[in-house]
Amino acid sequence: MNIILVQAIKEWQEFQRDRLSLALAFLLPLFSLLLFGYGIRLESKNIPIIIKDLDNTSISREFVQRLYATNIFIPAVTADSTSPQDAIGRGLAKAALVIPKNFAAQIFRGKTSPVQVMIDGTDIANTQIVYNTIQAANLYFLGMLQKQSKPDVTLQMVVPHLRLWFNPGRQETFFIVPGAFGVILWMFPALLAAVAASREKEQKTIIRVYAADPNPVGFLLGKTLVYFTVAKCMAIIVMVAGALLFGLRLAGDPTPLLVATPLYVLTAVLFGIFLGTYASSQTVAVQATSTIGFFPCLLLSGFVYPISNIPFPLSLFSVVVPARYFVELTRDAFVRGAGWPAVWPIPLILLGFCCVLLAGSWFGMRRMQVKD
Amino acid sequence: MENVFVMRLRELGLVEPQPVPFPHIRTRQPTAGSLYNLEGSTDIAMQQSDIAIKAQNLTKNFKDFCAVDNAVLEIKYGEIYGLLGANGAGKTTTIKMLCGLMAPTTGTISLAGQSKDLRSRDIRKRIGYMSQKFTLYDGLTVAENLQFYAAIYEIPLKLRQQQIDWVTQVCELEDILKSVVGRLPLGWKQRIAFGAAVMHEPDIIFLDEPTAGVDPLARRQLWTLIREFALNKAAILVTTHYLDEAEYCNRLAFMADSKIVTQGSPREIKNQLLGQLIEVKASNAQEAYLALTSHLDHWRVSVFGDSIHVLIEDSENGLESIKSILLNSACEIQSIRPIACSLEDAFIDLVQRSQRERS
Numbered sequence: 001m002n003i004i005l006v007q008a009i010k011e012w013q014e015f016q017r018d019r020l021s022l023a024l025a026f027l028l029p030l031f032s033l034l035l036f037g038y039g040i041r042l043e044s045k046n047i048p049i050i051i052k053d054l055d056n057t058s059i060s061r062e063f064v065q066r067l068y069a070t071n072i073f074i075p076a077v078t079a080d081s082t083s084p085q086d087a088i089g090r091g092l093a094k095a096a097l098v099i100p101k102n103f104a105a106q107i108f109r110g111k112t113s114p115v116q117v118m119i120d121g122t123d124i125a126n127t128q129i130v131y132n133t134i135q136a137a138n139l140y141f142l143g144m145l146q147k148q149s150k151p152d153v154t155l156q157m158v159v160p161h162l163r164l165w166f167n168p169g170r171q172e173t174f175f176i177v178p179g180a181f182g183v184i185l186w187m188f189p190a191l192l193a194a195v196a197a198s199r200e201k202e203q204k205t206i207i208r209v210y211a212a213d214p215n216p217v218g219f220l221l222g223k224t225l226v227y228f229t230v231a232k233c234m235a236i237i238v239m240v241a242g243a244l245l246f247g248l249r250l251a252g253d254p255t256p257l258l259v260a261t262p263l264y265v266l267t268a269v270l271f272g273i274f275l276g277t278y279a280s281s282q283t284v285a286v287q288a289t290s291t292i293g294f295f296p297c298l299l300l301s302g303f304v305y306p307i308s309n310i311p312f313p314l315s316l317f318s319v320v321v322p323a324r325y326f327v328e329l330t331r332d333a334f335v336r337g338a339g340w341p342a343v344w345p346i347p348l349i350l351l352g353f354c355c356v357l358l359a360g361s362w363f364g365m366r367r368m369q370v371k372d
Numbered sequence: 373m374e375n376v377f378v379m380r381l382r383e384l385g386l387v388e389p390q391p392v393p394f395p396h397i398r399t400r401q402p403t404a405g406s407l408y409n410l411e412g413s414t415d416i417a418m419q420q421s422d423i424a425i426k427a428q429n430l431t432k433n434f435k436d437f438c439a440v441d442n443a444v445l446e447i448k449y450g451e452i453y454g455l456l457g458a459n460g461a462g463k464t465t466t467i468k469m470l471c472g473l474m475a476p477t478t479g480t481i482s483l484a485g486q487s488k489d490l491r492s493r494d495i496r497k498r499i500g501y502m503s504q505k506f507t508l509y510d511g512l513t514v515a516e517n518l519q520f521y522a523a524i525y526e527i528p529l530k531l532r533q534q535q536i537d538w539v540t541q542v543c544e545l546e547d548i549l550k551s552v553v554g555r556l557p558l559g560w561k562q563r564i565a566f567g568a569a570v571m572h573e574p575d576i577i578f579l580d581e582p583t584a585g586v587d588p589l590a591r592r593q594l595w596t597l598i599r600e601f602a603l604n605k606a607a608i609l610v611t612t613h614y615l616d617e618a619e620y621c622n623r624l625a626f627m628a629d630s631k632i633v634t635q636g637s638p639r640e641i642k643n644q645l646l647g648q649l650i651e652v653k654a655s656n657a658q659e660a661y662l663a664l665t666s667h668l669d670h671w672r673v674s675v676f677g678d679s680i681h682v683l684i685e686d687s688e689n690g691l692e693s694i695k696s697i698l699l700n701s702a703c704e705i706q707s708i709r710p711i712a713c714s715l716e717d718a719f720i721d722l723v724q725r726s727q728r729e730r731s
Contacts, residue, residue, distance in 0.1 A: 002523075002526075003523075003524065006520065006523040006524055007524075009520075010509065010512065010516070010520045013511070013512050013516050014509060014511040014512060017511045017512075017552070018511055203507070203509075203510060204503065204505050204507045205507045205508065205509055207473060207501075207503050207507050208501065208503065208507050208508075208521070208568075209524070210473050211471055211472070211473060211496070211499065211501040211503075212496055212501075212521070212524045212525055213493070213496065213524055214491040214492060214493055214496055215493070367475075367491075368491070369472070369473055369474055369475060369491075370468060370473050370474045
C-alpha cells in the first residue's frame with residue numbers, strides 16, 4: 001500500500017510538470033468534444049444542385065420549389081451558361097436536374113413526364129440521400145397534383161417516410177455527443193497511462209525500480225491511481241461541457257452513469273498501462289493505443305455506425321470493445337432514460353475488462369527484470 | 373594532466389569537499405554462513421560469511437551471441453572490486469545479472485550469503501544500484517527524486533529526512549535541491565544518481581560506469597565517496613573505462629570477449645605482463661610503428677600518445693634489436709628506455725592475448 005502511494009506521488013509530480021500530459025488530460029478532450037459535437041453530421045444538408053427549368057411554367061416552378069423545400073438542396077452557384085455535366089464534373093454541384101420543355105403540358109395531358117436527374121456518384125452517402133430526396137419530393141409533388149385535380153386519389157402514405165429524411169432537427173447532437181463521451185473518455189485516459197508507463201522504459205528509470213522493488217503491483221497501481229483520478233476529472237469536465245454546449249440533460253436515473261463512468265475510465269487507464277508495459281518506447285505506446293484503442297472504439301462501438309451494420313466476423317470483435325457498452329449506457333443515461341433494467345450488465349462487463357487488463361499488465365511485469 | 377588540472381583548481385581557491393561522516397542508520401547484519409555449504413567445515417563457512425557477492429559459472433546467452441561466458445567472481449565486504457573491459461565486453465550484462473535485473477542463462481549467484489530468492493524485498497534493500505545510463509526522473513526535482521528513492525527503499529519515515537540531508541551534504545546538492553533534474557549537467561546528475569543509490573546504506577553497491585562523462589574533479593569526489601563506503605564495510609562492484617581509476621580498486625577483473633581474462637590486485641595484474649616494456653620515442657612515430665610491426669609480432673607494439681610501447685621477452689637482446697630495426701628505417705631515435713608497466717599496458721596486452729588465443 002505504501003509503495004503504491006509512493007509511486008502515485010512521484011507519478012503526480014511528473015504528471016503536473018509534463019505539458020504534453022496536461023494537454024492530453026484537460027485540453028485535448030474538450031477540443032475533441034467540440035470536434036465531434038459540431039463536426040460530425042450524419043445528415044446531409046445544403047447539397048448544391050443545379051436545376052435547368054426549360055419549361056418555366058407555374059407547375060414546373062412549383063416542382064422546383066418542392067425540391068428546395070426539403071432543406072436538403074441549395075442552388076449551385078454557376079454561370080447560366082454552364083451545362084449540368086460541367087457543373088457536376090467541376091464539383092460545383094452534386095446533382096443536376098433538367099425539367100423538359102413540355103413538362104406541364106404532359107402532366108395536364110395525364111401522361112408521364114420524364115425529368116432528367118444526374119447525381120455525382122463519387123460520394124456514396126450523398127448519392128443515396130439525393131436519390132431518395134428527389135424521389136420523395138417527386139412523390140409529394142405528384143400527390144399534391146393529384147389532390148388538386150382528382151381529390152379522391154391520395155398518396156398520403158408516402159409522407160411519413162419522407163419525414164425521416166426531411167428531419168433537419170437538432171436531435172442529432174443527442175446521438176453524437178453521448179457517443180463522443182465514450183470515445184473521448186477511452187482515448188485520452190488510455191493515452192496518458194500508456195505514455196506514463198512506457199516513459200519509464202524509454203528513460204530507463206524502470207531499471208532502478210526493478211532494482212529496488214521486486215513487486216510490480218506498487219508500480220502498476222501507483223500509476224493507475226493517478227491517472228484514474230485524472231480521468232475522473234476529465235469525465236466531469238467533458239460531461240459538464242457537453243451539457244452546457246449541447247444542451248444535454250440526464251434522462252432518468254443518474255446512478256448507472258455514476259457507477260459506470262469511473263469503471264469505464266479505469267478500464268481505459270488500465271488498457272493504457274497494459275500497452276505501456278509491453279511497449280518499449282513512448283512512440284510505440286502511443287501508436288499502439290491509437291491503432292488498437294482508437295479505431296475499434298470509433299468504428300465498432302456504435303458511435304457512428306450502428307453495431308447491427310457491422311458484417312459478421314467483425315461484429316464478433318466489437319464484443320471486446322469496451323466503448324460499445326459505455327456508449328450504449330451514456331445514450332441511455334442522456335437520451336433514452338430506461339435506467340438500470342436496461343443497462344445493469346454493463347458495469348459488470350467493464351469490471352471484467354478491468355480485471356483482465358490488470359492481470360495482463362501484471363503478467364508483463366511480473367519478473368521486474370530487463371527483457372533479453 | 374589530471375593532477376595539474378586538480379592542482380590548478382586548488383590554487384584558484386577551490387576547496388575540496390571534506391568527507392561527511394556516515395550516519396549509520398543500519399547496523400550491518402552479520403551474514404549467516406552459506407546455507408548451501410555441504411562440506412560443513414566451519415572454516416569455509418567463516419570465509420564465506422565475509423563474501424558479499426559470489427558468482428559461479430555465470431553465463432548469459434542472447435539469441436545468437438554469448439554476452440558473458442563462464443564468469444567467476446568473489447567479492448568481499450569492504451572491498452572495491454573493479455570490472456574493466458572494452459565496450460561490449462559484457463561488463464554491464466554481468467552487473468545486471470549479479471543484481472538480479474537479468475536472469476542468467478546458467479550459473480549461480482549468491483548475494484549477502486543468500487543464493488536463493490535473490491529477488492526478495494529483503495535482499496533488494498541491501499543492494500544499491502547505479503546504472504550505466506542516467507536513470508533518475510528527469511521531470512522531478514532533485515529533492516523529489518531523493519524522496520522517491522528513500523521511500524521505495526523503505527527507509528523508515530523517521531530517518532528519511534536525516535538520510536536525505538546526509539546525501540545532500542555529501543554529494544553537495546544543497547543549492548540544486550529544487551531544480552528539475554533533466555536540466556542539470558551530467559556531472560551533477562551522476563552525483564545525484566550515486567546519492568540515490570546509496571541513501572539506504574546498502575551492504576552491496578553496484579556502480580555501472582559511475583564516472584563516465586564526469587569531469588576529473590567530480591570523479592575524484594565520487595571516488596572519495598566510494599572509498600568511504602568501502603571503509604564502512606560495503607562491498608562495491610564498479611565498472612569503469614578509466615584505467616587510472618582502476619588503481620583505486622582493491623581487486624580488478626578484466627573482461628574481454630565476454631570472458632573474465634584475469635583477476636587480481638592492480639599490482640598482480642601488472643606483474644602478469646610477461647617480459648619487459650620498452651618505451652620508444654622517435655622523430656617519426658608513424659614510421660617507427662610501421663618498422664617495428666613489420667619485424668616484431670603485431671601485438672607487441674602499441675602506440676601511447678607520441679611514444680611507442682614495445683613488449684619484449686629478453687630485455688638485453690630486445691633493446692638492441694629494437695635499436696637496429698629503427699636504425700634501418702628512416703626514423704631517428706629520440707629516446708629509448710625500459711619502463712614500468714602501467715595498467716593500460718597490461719590491459720591492452722591481455723585483451724590482445726585473449727584475441728590471439730581465440731583466433
